Amino acid sequence: MSAFVSQDKAADVQAPAAPALTEAMKVWAKIGLLSFGGPAGQIPLMHKELVEERRWIGEQRFLHALNYCMLLPGPEAQQLAIYIGWLLHRTIGGLVAGILFVLPGALVMLVLSSLYVLYGDMPLVEALFFGVKAAVLAIVIEALVRIGRRALKNRVMVSIAALAFIAIYALNVPFPLIILLAGLTGWLGDRVAPALFSGSAHGKGDIADIKGAVDLMFERGELAHLRPTKWHAPRIVAIWLPIWLGPVLLIWWLTGSASVWTEIGRFFSLMAVVTFGGAYAVLAYVAQAAVQSFGWLAPGEMVDGLGLAETTPGPLILVLQFVGFIAAFRHSGSLDPLLAGSLGALLTLWVTFTPCFFWIFLGGPYIEALRGNKALSAALGAITAAVVGVIMNLALWFALHVIFREVHAMGLGMNVPVVSSIDWRAALLSCAAMIAVLKLKIGMLPTLAGSALAGVLLLAASG
Template identity: 90%
Template sequence: MSALVPQDAGVNVEVPAAPTFAEALRLWAKIGLLSFGGPAGQIALMHKELVEERRWIGEQRFLHALNYCMLLPGPEAQQLAIYIGWLLHRTIGGLVAGVLFVAPGALVMLALSVLYALYGDVPLVEALFFGVKAAVLAIVVEAVFRIGRRALKNPVMVSIAVAAFIAIYALNVPFPLIVLLAGLTGWLGDRLVPGLFSGSAHGKGDTADIKGAVDLMFERGELAHVTPTKWHAPRTVAIWLPIWLGPVLAIWWFTGSASVWTEIGRFFSLMAVVTFGGAYAVLAYVAQAAVQSFGWLAPGEMVDGLGLAETTPGPLILVLQFVGFIAAFRHPGGLDPLLAGSLGALLTLWVTFTPCFFWIFLGAPYIEALRGNKALSAALGAITAAVVGVIMNLALWFALHVVFREVHTVGPGMNVPGLSSIDWRAALLSLAAMIAILKLRIGMLPTLAGSALAGVLLLAVSG
């Protein structure tokens, strides 16, 4: 049942009824299958499906949840899916949203890891992914425009986004420090100029002020689970810490501290706690440890794994699944290598993504309780602007690695392409995909399919 609700822009807009669990299940499955393009593309996809098309959640609540997820270690897009799933259908909703967000990509990544381990280069797969990368680049660029239009509400917010981009791209400033400085800027700035950071600068009718089904449910008192109780935190810790770390301790007990299984469980559990900023932020450290410390991978294989992860649905942090598979495949103990690799991939997935549910189920009720806090809203508004700058950096990073064969690091960490290494085929496909998505408004799935086919044809013609 829908209802006409007065919006902040001064117009009555029909807010749809809350989705049934079956409706949500179908949408989370769709998002899981189409969540290409890393966090930028994934967040844009969820915004389009949840805010713009279905209005299950309002713009401000979506951004409020996104801001919290950006503060957490691990894949922020999956955590955002868990958060919204939890809002709509309690714990079971969060579990389903989080699992379906990862499962399709994890299955594809497992299959690609098997092919990589057994056959190395697979020309057809390489050609398909060559085309898909071009479409993914277009999706990421669209995400920058889509999120930027709604988060950069005034020149101050634009300045924060630009500063964040320069800090992470040119100066290699750690992502957590960027978030901390942006939040502090918003908090202090709101004290000096109230409303500049948390107020809305959108005009009448802009979707930034439109509410969603979740907002209507909250106003009717139908979201009792979002209010934290005094036992919420200890109960959540008592349930989820054993779920997360219990298998790791059991493996250590049965296989010993030196086994590859214990090393995988211990190392990637640590990564789950410190991976602020997503896959790119932790890539260098994981590559160094996997190659030099553990001897799991040969130099350069980490980049191959990231290439596979970039062209599959789901979080880019699935590259860790590739590392876990190869590590166990090459150190199988007494098991069949493929079985050992599959178990290594499963263990890596468990210790990487289980903490995401823990962070959301633990903190989301408190974040919801603070939605009306002006100081927090101002800080989170500035963080949202900084996140746009970070996504711009991810888009540029992806574009450089798609269009150019050689990318060099200059200064503290600035990526600069070798201009003579431009791949005209990738540039042509990327331009065509951008025209299809940004100008012709062709859907994501047809663009991905068309780009994949074009990639095969181009590589076949050009040799």
């Protein structure tokens, strides 16, 4: 994060006044429209807009908020937006920031999902997605390399990553349990061998102490909502749990426990609780459940969904919206399939993103009071190392289903390819995409576009 800050920034420059809510809305809308590239692109964009250019929030407070958003389940970039919006304008500010961060991408994803089910079996569209899958594999591997370099600082962290990979791939250990054990390992490790578990990649580092409007307001005692009160937690729980789970319970009561609507609400509500480490970390778990347990999608379609999510602004976890759309579209009952798919997408969005507001509004005041807690930072570092292992499993899962036409399950859910079923065209495109991303440092959107075009040309040339 230190690279975000110009060293010629003076720490004692007078911070501006806090923005009006209407001014903040314009900025949050801009961030929502431009937030391509996942957290790696979204977090620097917010830093540039909110810390460097407008100085609404100080450097130390921004990093503190980011550190603890990383500890929460769900998309950390959106939660960071909610957190900063809440700092500036209380609950209404958090709502505005969080909704505008995800709304543009959700609308685009809905349109793309509709086009996918209507025209996805056309030869041209199939060829486009053939190329997109290769780019998605390269992007996932690039994320693995990027996060691995940041998180695996010593042999202990490498060991945690390796054990997490073995646990999820070979032993079929549930993803939430892996994250829980990693966090517990980091917390205990800080007490036993703090030198090995301290210095999380998300720490403050050697940075300029840029102050923002929020910092000055806090120093003047104008931000009373940052201090937890006796009734804060009960009040937030009483308000937000019914908002989050009320629609799920109502749907269960109206449609029964076996309906696709109840399955969507229940499954993605669970995902909202266990999605530590962002979209890449949980996608393998979601893909296996959506493909094998529920039968909503084919393996290749999950990769298609991630390709669509990569091309839209907003959190990559919007791929879950695609899964909910397809599931409801194919189990529409008496409803029009497109209407059912749209409702499935809306339900998925609700149970995926509503908890983000709940976590921030519930924990925000306590997070502000926990600055510099070394044990929590150590737990975060261990969780991030485990996430590397989980993403490694995701990369392997995608590679098997992109490059090979046949994959067999053997023992405890491990997947192995049928070597004779290799698709040399997919392998060639995947290698080219990885060279473009890892060696040539070509951006995500140009790589996706180039791979899609290459897929069309390669399939046409091979007949």
